[in-house]
Amino acid sequence: MASSERDGWAVLALSGEIDIATAPRVRERLYALLAEGRERLVVDLDDVGFLDSTGLGVLVGVLKRVRTQGGELRLVCTQPRIVKVFEITRLDSAFAIFDSIDGAVRDGSPS
Amino acid sequence: MASSERDGWAVLALSGEIDIATAPRVRERLYALLAEGRERLVVDLDDVGFLDSTGLGVLVGVLKRVRTQGGELRLVCTQPRIVKVFEITRLDSAFAIFDSIDGAVRDGSPS
Protein backbone atom coordinates (compact mmCIF):
# COMPACT_ATOMS: atom_id res chain seq x y z
CA MET A 1 0.00 0.00 0.00
CA ALA A 2 1.81 3.08 -1.25
CA SER A 3 0.41 6.47 -0.32
CA SER A 4 1.32 9.75 -1.97
CA GLU A 5 0.13 13.31 -2.24
CA ARG A 6 -1.48 14.75 -5.38
CA ASP A 7 -2.88 18.30 -5.58
CA GLY A 8 -4.16 18.22 -2.02
CA TRP A 9 -5.46 14.66 -2.26
CA ALA A 10 -4.00 11.74 -0.31
CA VAL A 11 -3.70 8.89 -2.82
CA LEU A 12 -3.52 5.32 -1.52
CA ALA A 13 -2.66 2.63 -4.09
CA LEU A 14 -3.84 -0.82 -3.03
CA SER A 15 -2.52 -4.04 -4.51
CA GLY A 16 -2.85 -7.80 -4.19
CA GLU A 17 -5.95 -9.61 -3.05
CA ILE A 18 -8.35 -7.97 -0.58
CA ASP A 19 -10.35 -10.41 1.53
CA ILE A 20 -10.97 -11.06 5.24
CA ALA A 21 -7.27 -11.86 5.65
CA THR A 22 -5.97 -8.59 4.22
CA ALA A 23 -8.88 -6.10 4.56
CA PRO A 24 -8.04 -5.24 8.22
CA ARG A 25 -4.68 -3.77 7.16
CA VAL A 26 -6.37 -1.71 4.45
CA ARG A 27 -8.93 -0.44 6.95
CA GLU A 28 -6.20 0.52 9.45
CA ARG A 29 -4.26 2.38 6.83
CA LEU A 30 -7.26 4.35 5.61
CA TYR A 31 -8.43 5.16 9.15
CA ALA A 32 -4.91 6.33 9.94
CA LEU A 33 -5.08 8.78 7.03
CA LEU A 34 -8.42 10.06 8.34
CA ALA A 35 -6.96 10.34 11.85
CA GLU A 36 -4.11 12.48 10.42
CA GLY A 37 -6.82 14.89 9.28
CA ARG A 38 -6.73 13.94 5.58
CA GLU A 39 -10.17 14.74 4.24
CA ARG A 40 -9.74 14.19 0.51
CA LEU A 41 -8.83 10.61 -0.27
CA VAL A 42 -8.24 8.77 -3.54
CA VAL A 43 -8.08 4.97 -3.32
CA ASP A 44 -6.51 3.43 -6.42
CA LEU A 45 -7.82 -0.10 -7.00
CA ASP A 46 -6.16 -0.70 -10.36
CA ASP A 47 -3.50 -3.07 -8.99
CA VAL A 48 -6.01 -5.04 -6.95
CA GLY A 49 -6.40 -8.58 -8.28
CA PHE A 50 -9.30 -9.59 -6.09
CA LEU A 51 -11.83 -7.73 -3.95
CA ASP A 52 -14.46 -9.41 -1.78
CA SER A 53 -17.37 -8.10 0.28
CA THR A 54 -15.12 -7.40 3.26
CA GLY A 55 -13.05 -5.08 1.07
CA LEU A 56 -16.22 -3.37 -0.15
CA GLY A 57 -17.32 -3.03 3.49
CA VAL A 58 -14.08 -1.30 4.38
CA LEU A 59 -14.62 1.21 1.57
CA VAL A 60 -18.23 1.77 2.68
CA GLY A 61 -17.01 2.43 6.22
CA VAL A 62 -14.42 4.92 5.01
CA LEU A 63 -16.99 6.67 2.80
CA LYS A 64 -19.29 7.10 5.79
CA ARG A 65 -16.53 8.57 7.97
CA VAL A 66 -15.25 10.84 5.20
CA ARG A 67 -18.76 12.24 4.66
CA THR A 68 -19.22 12.78 8.42
CA GLN A 69 -15.99 14.82 8.42
CA GLY A 70 -17.14 16.80 5.38
CA GLY A 71 -14.41 15.28 3.22
CA GLU A 72 -14.42 13.29 -0.01
CA LEU A 73 -13.49 9.75 -1.12
CA ARG A 74 -12.81 8.93 -4.75
CA LEU A 75 -11.95 5.56 -6.24
CA VAL A 76 -9.85 4.74 -9.28
CA CYS A 77 -11.09 1.51 -10.81
CA THR A 78 -10.98 0.39 -14.43
CA GLN A 79 -10.40 -3.38 -14.20
CA PRO A 80 -13.59 -5.11 -15.36
CA ARG A 81 -13.41 -7.83 -12.71
CA ILE A 82 -13.27 -5.25 -9.91
CA VAL A 83 -15.77 -2.85 -11.51
CA LYS A 84 -18.18 -5.77 -11.69
CA VAL A 85 -18.12 -6.24 -7.90
CA PHE A 86 -19.30 -2.65 -7.46
CA GLU A 87 -21.94 -3.05 -10.13
CA ILE A 88 -23.58 -6.21 -8.84
CA THR A 89 -23.79 -4.77 -5.33
CA ARG A 90 -25.05 -1.48 -6.86
CA LEU A 91 -22.36 0.31 -4.86
CA ASP A 92 -21.14 1.90 -8.10
CA SER A 93 -23.87 4.44 -7.44
CA ALA A 94 -22.65 5.13 -3.88
CA PHE A 95 -19.01 5.75 -4.83
CA ALA A 96 -17.36 8.31 -7.09
CA ILE A 97 -15.39 6.04 -9.44
CA PHE A 98 -12.77 7.42 -11.86
CA ASP A 99 -10.67 6.03 -14.72
CA SER A 100 -7.36 7.42 -13.49
CA ILE A 101 -5.70 9.22 -10.61
CA ASP A 102 -5.45 12.30 -12.85
CA GLY A 103 -9.19 12.21 -13.40
CA ALA A 104 -9.86 11.68 -9.70
CA VAL A 105 -7.80 14.62 -8.41
CA ARG A 106 -9.17 17.03 -11.00
CA ASP A 107 -11.88 19.27 -9.56
CA GLY A 108 -15.54 18.68 -10.23
CA SER A 109 -17.77 15.64 -10.29
CA PRO A 110 -16.89 12.16 -11.52
CA SER A 111 -16.72 11.81 -15.29
CA MET B 1 9.12 -27.75 -27.07
CA ALA B 2 11.03 -25.80 -29.67
CA SER B 3 13.55 -27.69 -31.78
CA SER B 4 16.26 -26.12 -33.90
CA GLU B 5 19.46 -26.98 -35.69
CA ARG B 6 22.93 -25.94 -34.48
CA ASP B 7 26.17 -27.04 -36.17
CA GLY B 8 24.85 -30.48 -37.03
CA TRP B 9 23.11 -30.94 -33.66
CA ALA B 10 19.35 -31.12 -33.23
CA VAL B 11 18.58 -28.90 -30.24
CA LEU B 12 15.31 -29.46 -28.33
CA ALA B 13 14.42 -26.84 -25.72
CA LEU B 14 12.04 -28.15 -23.08
CA SER B 15 9.97 -25.94 -20.81
CA GLY B 16 7.37 -26.13 -18.06
CA GLU B 17 6.99 -28.98 -15.62
CA ILE B 18 7.98 -32.51 -16.61
CA ASP B 19 6.14 -35.25 -14.72
CA ILE B 20 4.00 -38.30 -15.57
CA ALA B 21 1.43 -35.97 -17.14
CA THR B 22 3.82 -34.28 -19.55
CA ALA B 23 6.76 -36.72 -19.96
CA PRO B 24 4.99 -38.82 -22.63
CA ARG B 25 4.94 -35.84 -25.00
CA VAL B 26 8.63 -35.21 -24.37
CA ARG B 27 9.41 -38.88 -25.04
CA GLU B 28 7.41 -38.84 -28.28
CA ARG B 29 9.15 -35.75 -29.50
CA LEU B 30 12.63 -37.11 -28.78
CA TYR B 31 11.85 -40.50 -30.30
CA ALA B 32 10.53 -38.73 -33.39
CA LEU B 33 13.88 -36.92 -33.77
CA LEU B 34 15.67 -40.27 -33.47
CA ALA B 35 13.29 -41.80 -36.01
CA GLU B 36 14.15 -38.97 -38.43
CA GLY B 37 17.74 -40.19 -38.20
CA ARG B 38 19.03 -37.40 -35.94
CA GLU B 39 21.95 -38.88 -34.06
CA ARG B 40 23.39 -35.86 -32.28
CA LEU B 41 20.89 -34.40 -29.84
CA VAL B 42 21.07 -31.52 -27.40
CA VAL B 43 18.25 -31.29 -24.85
CA ASP B 44 18.09 -27.87 -23.21
CA LEU B 45 16.60 -28.10 -19.69
CA ASP B 46 17.19 -24.50 -18.67
CA ASP B 47 13.54 -23.48 -18.99
CA VAL B 48 12.28 -26.53 -17.13
CA GLY B 49 10.74 -25.60 -13.79
CA PHE B 50 10.27 -29.09 -12.49
CA LEU B 51 11.66 -32.53 -13.42
CA ASP B 52 10.62 -35.78 -11.77
CA SER B 53 11.83 -39.38 -12.07
CA THR B 54 9.62 -40.01 -15.10
CA GLY B 55 11.37 -37.17 -16.90
CA LEU B 56 14.75 -38.60 -15.90
CA GLY B 57 13.57 -42.00 -17.16
CA VAL B 58 12.71 -40.52 -20.55
CA LEU B 59 16.20 -39.05 -20.82
CA VAL B 60 17.77 -42.38 -19.78
CA GLY B 61 15.73 -44.16 -22.47
CA VAL B 62 16.82 -41.66 -25.12
CA LEU B 63 20.45 -41.97 -24.02
CA LYS B 64 20.28 -45.74 -24.41
CA ARG B 65 18.79 -45.52 -27.90
CA VAL B 66 21.21 -42.81 -29.00
CA ARG B 67 24.15 -44.96 -27.91
CA THR B 68 22.75 -47.99 -29.71
CA GLN B 69 22.61 -45.90 -32.89
CA GLY B 70 26.16 -44.67 -32.36
CA GLY B 71 24.94 -41.11 -31.76
CA GLU B 72 25.30 -38.68 -28.91
CA LEU B 73 23.00 -36.98 -26.37
CA ARG B 74 24.05 -33.83 -24.53
CA LEU B 75 22.10 -31.92 -21.91
CA VAL B 76 22.15 -28.22 -21.09
CA CYS B 77 21.34 -27.75 -17.44
CA THR B 78 22.45 -24.98 -15.08
CA GLN B 79 19.46 -24.48 -12.79
CA PRO B 80 20.43 -25.72 -9.31
CA ARG B 81 17.04 -27.29 -8.63
CA ILE B 82 17.26 -29.40 -11.81
CA VAL B 83 20.99 -30.15 -11.48
CA LYS B 84 20.23 -31.48 -8.00
CA VAL B 85 17.84 -34.13 -9.39
CA PHE B 86 20.67 -35.53 -11.54
CA GLU B 87 23.11 -35.40 -8.65
CA ILE B 88 21.05 -37.23 -6.06
CA THR B 89 20.25 -40.01 -8.55
CA ARG B 90 23.95 -40.03 -9.57
CA LEU B 91 22.80 -39.70 -13.17
CA ASP B 92 25.04 -36.66 -13.54
CA SER B 93 27.77 -39.22 -14.20
CA ALA B 94 25.73 -40.97 -16.92
CA PHE B 95 24.89 -37.83 -18.90
CA ALA B 96 27.06 -35.24 -20.62
CA ILE B 97 25.83 -32.03 -19.00
CA PHE B 98 26.80 -28.58 -20.31
CA ASP B 99 26.38 -24.98 -19.17
CA SER B 100 25.07 -23.67 -22.49
CA ILE B 101 23.96 -24.72 -25.95
CA ASP B 102 27.17 -23.17 -27.31
CA GLY B 103 29.21 -25.36 -25.00
CA ALA B 104 27.19 -28.44 -25.89
CA VAL B 105 27.52 -28.13 -29.67
CA ARG B 106 31.24 -27.42 -29.53
CA ASP B 107 33.29 -30.51 -30.31
CA GLY B 108 35.05 -32.50 -27.63
CA SER B 109 34.11 -33.80 -24.24
CA PRO B 110 31.93 -32.09 -21.63
CA SER B 111 33.62 -29.27 -19.73
Place this chain on the structure above:
Amino acid sequence: MGDRIELDFPARPDYLALVRTVVTMIAAAGSKLPDTRIDDLRLAVTEACANAIDAERRLTTGHHGSVVLRCWVEPEQVVIEVHDGAGGFDPDHLVPHPPPQRPDRLQFERGLGIPLMRELSDGVEFRAEGGGTTVRLLLTSDPRR
Protein backbone atom coordinates in the same frame (compact mmCIF):
# COMPACT_ATOMS: atom_id res chain seq x y z
CA MET C 1 -19.61 -37.67 -14.47
CA GLY C 2 -16.83 -35.20 -13.82
CA ASP C 3 -14.10 -34.93 -11.25
CA ARG C 4 -14.53 -34.67 -7.50
CA ILE C 5 -11.95 -32.78 -5.46
CA GLU C 6 -12.12 -32.14 -1.73
CA LEU C 7 -10.02 -29.77 0.36
CA ASP C 8 -10.14 -29.62 4.18
CA PHE C 9 -8.38 -26.62 5.66
CA PRO C 10 -8.09 -24.79 8.98
CA ALA C 11 -10.78 -22.16 9.60
CA ARG C 12 -8.43 -19.21 9.17
CA PRO C 13 -8.57 -16.24 6.78
CA ASP C 14 -5.04 -16.88 5.52
CA TYR C 15 -6.30 -20.05 3.80
CA LEU C 16 -8.61 -18.13 1.46
CA ALA C 17 -5.79 -17.53 -1.01
CA LEU C 18 -5.20 -21.31 -1.21
CA VAL C 19 -8.90 -21.93 -1.75
CA ARG C 20 -8.98 -19.44 -4.62
CA THR C 21 -5.93 -21.00 -6.23
CA VAL C 22 -7.38 -24.52 -6.00
CA VAL C 23 -10.77 -23.48 -7.35
CA THR C 24 -9.21 -21.52 -10.20
CA MET C 25 -6.88 -24.36 -11.23
CA ILE C 26 -9.52 -27.10 -11.22
CA ALA C 27 -12.12 -24.98 -13.00
CA ALA C 28 -9.61 -23.87 -15.65
CA ALA C 29 -8.37 -27.44 -16.21
CA GLY C 30 -11.63 -29.36 -15.96
CA SER C 31 -14.43 -27.10 -17.17
CA LYS C 32 -15.17 -24.80 -20.07
CA LEU C 33 -16.10 -21.90 -17.79
CA PRO C 34 -14.74 -18.70 -19.37
CA ASP C 35 -12.27 -16.63 -17.34
CA THR C 36 -14.89 -14.08 -16.29
CA ARG C 37 -17.06 -16.91 -14.97
CA ILE C 38 -14.07 -18.33 -13.07
CA ASP C 39 -13.69 -14.84 -11.53
CA ASP C 40 -17.32 -15.10 -10.37
CA LEU C 41 -16.68 -18.59 -8.98
CA ARG C 42 -13.60 -17.38 -7.10
CA LEU C 43 -15.55 -14.56 -5.48
CA ALA C 44 -18.63 -16.66 -4.60
CA VAL C 45 -16.44 -19.38 -3.04
CA THR C 46 -14.40 -16.80 -1.11
CA GLU C 47 -17.63 -15.35 0.35
CA ALA C 48 -18.91 -18.79 1.36
CA CYS C 49 -15.58 -19.77 2.93
CA ALA C 50 -15.22 -16.41 4.70
CA ASN C 51 -18.64 -16.95 6.32
CA ALA C 52 -17.68 -20.49 7.35
CA ILE C 53 -14.41 -19.21 8.84
CA ASP C 54 -16.17 -16.32 10.63
CA ALA C 55 -18.74 -18.70 12.09
CA GLU C 56 -16.09 -21.21 13.23
CA ARG C 57 -14.14 -18.42 14.88
CA ARG C 58 -17.18 -17.02 16.69
CA LEU C 59 -17.47 -20.34 18.55
CA THR C 60 -16.24 -19.80 22.07
CA THR C 61 -15.19 -23.40 22.58
CA GLY C 62 -11.57 -22.55 21.82
CA HIS C 63 -11.70 -25.43 19.37
CA HIS C 64 -9.99 -24.59 16.11
CA GLY C 65 -12.35 -25.83 13.47
CA SER C 66 -11.81 -26.68 9.87
CA VAL C 67 -13.76 -25.98 6.71
CA VAL C 68 -14.43 -28.48 3.95
CA LEU C 69 -14.54 -27.52 0.28
CA ARG C 70 -16.11 -30.14 -2.00
CA CYS C 71 -15.89 -29.59 -5.75
CA TRP C 72 -17.48 -31.35 -8.69
CA VAL C 73 -16.03 -30.20 -11.98
CA GLU C 74 -17.70 -30.99 -15.29
CA PRO C 75 -17.20 -29.43 -18.71
CA GLU C 76 -20.36 -27.30 -18.51
CA GLN C 77 -20.59 -26.60 -14.79
CA VAL C 78 -18.81 -26.45 -11.47
CA VAL C 79 -20.55 -27.24 -8.19
CA ILE C 80 -18.83 -26.25 -4.95
CA GLU C 81 -19.99 -27.04 -1.43
CA VAL C 82 -18.53 -25.27 1.57
CA HIS C 83 -19.15 -26.99 4.87
CA ASP C 84 -18.52 -25.81 8.43
CA GLY C 85 -19.45 -27.29 11.80
CA ALA C 86 -20.19 -23.96 13.43
CA GLY C 87 -23.81 -24.40 14.53
CA GLY C 88 -25.72 -23.07 11.56
CA PHE C 89 -27.97 -20.04 10.95
CA ASP C 90 -31.18 -19.15 9.17
CA PRO C 91 -30.39 -17.75 5.72
CA ASP C 92 -34.04 -16.78 5.15
CA HIS C 93 -34.08 -14.25 7.99
CA LEU C 94 -31.27 -11.93 7.06
CA VAL C 95 -32.06 -8.20 7.03
CA PRO C 96 -31.74 -6.81 3.49
CA HIS C 97 -29.69 -3.67 2.87
CA PRO C 98 -31.35 -0.34 2.12
CA PRO C 99 -30.92 0.69 -1.55
CA PRO C 100 -27.61 2.47 -2.28
CA GLN C 101 -29.33 5.83 -2.82
CA ARG C 102 -30.47 6.04 0.80
CA PRO C 103 -27.94 7.64 3.14
CA ASP C 104 -28.45 4.96 5.80
CA ARG C 105 -27.06 2.40 3.33
CA LEU C 106 -23.65 3.50 4.60
CA GLN C 107 -24.47 2.12 8.06
CA PHE C 108 -24.10 -1.36 6.59
CA GLU C 109 -20.48 -2.36 6.21
CA ARG C 110 -21.32 -6.06 6.26
CA GLY C 111 -23.99 -8.37 4.96
CA LEU C 112 -22.93 -8.27 1.31
CA GLY C 113 -21.58 -11.83 1.18
CA ILE C 114 -24.75 -13.84 0.68
CA PRO C 115 -26.29 -11.32 -1.78
CA LEU C 116 -23.05 -11.51 -3.79
CA MET C 117 -23.13 -15.32 -3.83
CA ARG C 118 -26.71 -15.21 -5.10
CA GLU C 119 -25.85 -12.71 -7.84
CA LEU C 120 -22.75 -14.56 -9.00
CA SER C 121 -24.09 -18.10 -9.03
CA ASP C 122 -26.63 -19.98 -11.10
CA GLY C 123 -27.88 -21.49 -7.88
CA VAL C 124 -27.18 -21.22 -4.14
CA GLU C 125 -28.55 -23.59 -1.50
CA PHE C 126 -28.02 -23.62 2.24
CA ARG C 127 -28.59 -26.75 4.26
CA ALA C 128 -27.97 -27.79 7.85
CA GLU C 129 -25.39 -30.59 8.03
CA GLY C 130 -23.37 -32.11 10.86
CA GLY C 131 -23.99 -29.37 13.42
CA GLY C 132 -23.24 -26.63 10.93
CA THR C 133 -23.92 -25.27 7.47
CA THR C 134 -23.31 -26.49 3.94
CA VAL C 135 -23.56 -23.92 1.15
CA ARG C 136 -23.89 -25.32 -2.36
CA LEU C 137 -22.93 -23.08 -5.28
CA LEU C 138 -23.61 -23.92 -8.91
CA LEU C 139 -21.87 -22.04 -11.71
CA THR C 140 -22.42 -22.94 -15.33
CA SER C 141 -20.39 -21.97 -18.38
CA ASP C 142 -23.47 -20.33 -19.86
CA PRO C 143 -25.05 -18.36 -16.99
CA ARG C 144 -28.78 -17.65 -16.93
CA ARG C 145 -28.10 -13.91 -16.77
Place this chain on the structure above:
Amino acid sequence: MGDRIELDFPARPDYLALVRTVVTMIAAAGSKLPDTRIDDLRLAVTEACANAIDAERRLTTGHHGSVVLRCWVEPEQVVIEVHDGAGGFDPDHLVPHPPPQRPDRLQFERGLGIPLMRELSDGVEFRAEGGGTTVRLLLTSDPRR
Protein backbone atom coordinates in the same frame (compact mmCIF):
# COMPACT_ATOMS: atom_id res chain seq x y z
CA MET D 1 0.41 -28.12 16.94
CA GLY D 2 0.41 -26.91 13.37
CA ASP D 3 -2.12 -26.91 10.58
CA ARG D 4 -3.74 -29.91 8.98
CA ILE D 5 -4.77 -29.74 5.32
CA GLU D 6 -6.26 -32.59 3.30
CA LEU D 7 -6.77 -32.81 -0.45
CA ASP D 8 -8.65 -35.66 -2.16
CA PHE D 9 -8.22 -35.73 -5.92
CA PRO D 10 -8.88 -38.05 -8.88
CA ALA D 11 -6.08 -40.54 -9.59
CA ARG D 12 -4.95 -38.80 -12.78
CA PRO D 13 -1.56 -37.38 -13.80
CA ASP D 14 -3.04 -34.00 -14.67
CA TYR D 15 -3.71 -33.40 -10.95
CA LEU D 16 0.02 -33.45 -10.05
CA ALA D 17 0.37 -29.77 -10.90
CA LEU D 18 -2.42 -28.95 -8.42
CA VAL D 19 -0.76 -31.09 -5.75
CA ARG D 20 2.54 -29.25 -6.22
CA THR D 21 0.83 -25.86 -6.02
CA VAL D 22 -1.02 -26.78 -2.82
CA VAL D 23 2.08 -28.22 -1.15
CA THR D 24 4.20 -25.23 -2.15
CA MET D 25 1.65 -22.68 -0.89
CA ILE D 26 1.05 -24.32 2.48
CA ALA D 27 4.74 -24.97 3.15
CA ALA D 28 5.70 -21.41 2.18
CA ALA D 29 2.93 -19.91 4.34
CA GLY D 30 3.07 -22.20 7.35
CA SER D 31 6.63 -23.43 7.75
CA LYS D 32 10.12 -22.02 7.78
CA LEU D 33 11.36 -24.50 5.18
CA PRO D 34 13.77 -22.65 2.85
CA ASP D 35 12.91 -22.56 -0.86
CA THR D 36 15.37 -25.32 -1.75
CA ARG D 37 13.77 -27.55 0.85
CA ILE D 38 10.32 -26.75 -0.58
CA ASP D 39 11.71 -27.86 -3.97
CA ASP D 40 12.67 -31.18 -2.34
CA LEU D 41 9.21 -31.49 -0.80
CA ARG D 42 7.54 -30.79 -4.15
CA LEU D 43 9.57 -33.52 -5.86
CA ALA D 44 9.14 -36.12 -3.09
CA VAL D 45 5.37 -35.54 -2.99
CA THR D 46 5.12 -35.71 -6.78
CA GLU D 47 6.89 -39.08 -6.76
CA ALA D 48 4.61 -40.46 -4.04
CA CYS D 49 1.48 -39.21 -5.81
CA ALA D 50 2.68 -40.48 -9.21
CA ASN D 51 3.10 -43.97 -7.69
CA ALA D 52 -0.36 -43.80 -6.12
CA ILE D 53 -1.88 -42.68 -9.45
CA ASP D 54 0.02 -45.39 -11.38
CA ALA D 55 -1.17 -48.06 -8.93
CA GLU D 56 -4.79 -46.87 -9.05
CA ARG D 57 -4.69 -46.89 -12.84
CA ARG D 58 -3.24 -50.41 -13.00
CA LEU D 59 -6.38 -51.69 -11.27
CA THR D 60 -8.51 -53.45 -13.85
CA THR D 61 -11.75 -52.81 -12.02
CA GLY D 62 -12.55 -49.84 -14.24
CA HIS D 63 -13.17 -47.94 -11.02
CA HIS D 64 -11.65 -44.49 -11.12
CA GLY D 65 -9.92 -44.14 -7.82
CA SER D 66 -8.84 -41.11 -5.90
CA VAL D 67 -5.72 -40.22 -3.99
CA VAL D 68 -5.64 -38.52 -0.59
CA LEU D 69 -2.96 -36.04 0.39
CA ARG D 70 -2.78 -35.28 4.13
CA CYS D 71 -0.50 -32.48 5.27
CA TRP D 72 0.64 -31.34 8.70
CA VAL D 73 2.48 -28.05 8.54
CA GLU D 74 4.54 -26.77 11.47
CA PRO D 75 7.19 -24.07 11.59
CA GLU D 76 10.10 -26.54 11.65
CA GLN D 77 8.69 -29.42 9.63
CA VAL D 78 6.15 -30.60 7.09
CA VAL D 79 4.69 -34.12 7.14
CA ILE D 80 2.81 -35.33 4.08
CA GLU D 81 0.95 -38.59 3.71
CA VAL D 82 -0.15 -39.87 0.32
CA HIS D 83 -2.81 -42.56 0.45
CA ASP D 84 -4.20 -44.76 -2.31
CA GLY D 85 -6.58 -47.73 -2.22
CA ALA D 86 -4.80 -49.66 -4.94
CA GLY D 87 -3.93 -52.91 -3.17
CA GLY D 88 -0.48 -52.20 -1.80
CA PHE D 89 3.03 -53.54 -2.52
CA ASP D 90 6.16 -54.53 -0.66
CA PRO D 91 8.59 -51.61 -0.56
CA ASP D 92 11.34 -53.77 0.96
CA HIS D 93 11.61 -56.03 -2.08
CA LEU D 94 12.30 -53.60 -4.87
CA VAL D 95 15.29 -54.39 -7.13
CA PRO D 96 17.98 -51.72 -6.71
CA HIS D 97 19.50 -50.08 -9.79
CA PRO D 98 23.01 -50.90 -10.98
CA PRO D 99 25.46 -48.05 -10.33
CA PRO D 100 25.47 -45.34 -13.05
CA GLN D 101 28.91 -46.40 -14.34
CA ARG D 102 27.67 -49.81 -15.46
CA PRO D 103 26.29 -49.82 -19.00
CA ASP D 104 23.26 -51.91 -17.97
CA ARG D 105 22.14 -48.97 -15.79
CA LEU D 106 20.56 -47.62 -18.97
CA GLN D 107 18.16 -50.58 -19.07
CA PHE D 108 16.37 -49.02 -16.10
CA GLU D 109 14.12 -46.18 -17.15
CA ARG D 110 11.95 -46.56 -14.07
CA GLY D 111 12.37 -47.30 -10.39
CA LEU D 112 13.87 -43.93 -9.43
CA GLY D 113 10.82 -42.67 -7.54
CA ILE D 114 11.26 -44.35 -4.17
CA PRO D 115 15.06 -43.83 -4.07
CA LEU D 116 14.43 -40.12 -4.79
CA MET D 117 11.86 -39.87 -1.98
CA ARG D 118 14.35 -41.44 0.41
CA GLU D 119 17.13 -39.06 -0.63
CA LEU D 120 14.97 -35.95 -0.46
CA SER D 121 13.19 -36.60 2.84
CA ASP D 122 14.25 -36.74 6.45
CA GLY D 123 12.06 -39.80 6.78
CA VAL D 124 9.91 -42.03 4.56
CA GLU D 125 7.53 -44.68 5.84
CA PHE D 126 5.25 -47.02 3.93
CA ARG D 127 2.28 -48.64 5.59
CA ALA D 128 -0.66 -50.71 4.43
CA GLU D 129 -3.93 -48.86 4.99
CA GLY D 130 -7.49 -49.41 3.77
CA GLY D 131 -6.68 -51.87 0.99
CA GLY D 132 -3.82 -49.76 -0.29
CA THR D 133 -0.69 -47.85 0.63
CA THR D 134 0.07 -44.79 2.71
CA VAL D 135 3.45 -43.14 2.23
CA ARG D 136 4.53 -40.75 4.98
CA LEU D 137 7.16 -38.15 4.13
CA LEU D 138 8.87 -35.94 6.71
CA LEU D 139 10.83 -32.85 5.66
CA THR D 140 12.41 -30.57 8.21
CA SER D 141 13.71 -27.05 7.78
CA ASP D 142 17.16 -28.22 8.90
CA PRO D 143 17.74 -31.50 7.06
CA ARG D 144 20.04 -34.18 8.48
CA ARG D 145 22.20 -34.02 5.34
